[in-house]
Amino acid sequence: MSAEGKGGTISIDGQEIPFEAGQTIMDAALAAGIYIPHLCHRPGLTPHGSCRLCTVEVDGRNAAACTLPAADGQHVDSNTVALNEVRKTITQMLFVEGNHLCPGCEKSGDCTLQAVAYYLGMLDGHFPQFYPRREVDASHPDIVLDRDRCILCELCVRASRQIDGKDVFAISGRGIHASLIVNAPSGRLVDTDIAATDVAAHICPVGAILIKGHGFEVPIGRRTFDTHRVSEAGRDARLPLVRPRHADEE
Ligand code: SF4
Numbered sequence: 005m006s007a008e009g010k011g012g013t014i015s016i017d018g019q020e021i022p023f024e025a026g027q028t029i030m031d032a033a034l035a036a037g038i039y040i041p042h043l044c045h046r047p048g049l050t051p052h053g054s055c056r057l058c059t060v061e062v063d064g065r066n067a068a069a070c071t072l073p074a075a076d077g078q079h080v081d082s083n084t085v086a087l088n089e090v091r092k093t094i095t096q097m098l099f100v101e102g103n104h105l106c107p108g109c110e111k112s113g114d115c116t117l118q119a120v121a122y123y124l125g126m127l128d129g130h131f132p133q134f135y136p137r138r139e140v141d142a143s144h145p146d147i148v149l150d151r152d153r154c155i156l157c158e159l160c161v162r163a164s165r166q167i168d169g170k171d172v173f174a175i176s177g178r179g180i181h182a183s184l185i186v187n188a189p190s191g192r193l194v195d196t197d198i199a200a201t202d203v204a205a206h207i208c209p210v211g212a213i214l215i216k217g218h219g220f221e222v223p224i225g226r227r228t229f230d231t232h233r234v235s236e237a238g239r240d241a242r243l244p245l246v247r248p249r250h251a252d253e254e
């Protein structure tokens with residue numbers, strides 16, 4: 005099929021795969037079990053196109069796989085040395101822009117940023133560390149917000165709006181001054197209507213939103229990315245990208 009608005013086939017790294025009407029290249033790749041590195045994308049949420057990690061070459065031009073609609077006959081290159089080098093550079097920049105000190109972070113082993121860095125063979129941050137000083141909000145009894153680790157992916161913003169039916173988070177400012185804010189006149193998480201059972205409280209790919217009191221329930225070595233490569237977790241819905249934990253869990 006070739007008419008616009010219908011399904012068809014595309015090729016990714018030489019592999020022909022089908023797509024359905026309305027699917028993006030990322031949707032089609034995930035459905036076919038092909039991993040394209042990504043951070044700001046989760047199936048079921050509106051694509052955001054901000055992290056650029058999913059950049060692929062489509063018929064010779066770079067595009068974000070999570071936002072570009074699949075179209076019949078597209079030739080997509082993803083797993084190339086050049087694209088993976090760009091992805092590694094983006095990942096290094098994300099690391100130095102925040103305080104991603106993995107050995108001291110309770111998200112280690114469940115962190116998608118860390119897992120992507122391993123996947124891409126990142127050995128160091130390469131760039132000078134920013135060491136940003138952003139406010140930690142521990143006001144909520146069940147949830148802590150450590151903005152130093154926020155990569156501004158807006159997954160929590162979208163999950164709160166599109167799944168939880170709330171509007172707890174937003175990004176304020178631009179560039180180096182951008183930061184996550186919460187929807188309360190006081191600016192404190194405790195004064196929002198977030199609950200520990202909200203998807204937004206669990207979707208953070210890094211350690212910026214954490215459920216209190218559950219940090220080391222799963223020992224290092226048995227966490228999601230200790231036992232699975234991010235490429236498996238990213239394409240297999242049975243493997244959680246976010247380990248669900250609730251404040252009232254035993
Ligand atoms: Fe993304 Fe987490 Fe920052 Fe929300 S707090 S924008 S989910 S990194």
Ligand code: FES
Binds near residue numbers: 041044053054068070
């Ligand atoms: Fe596509 Fe982030 S996953 S831009």
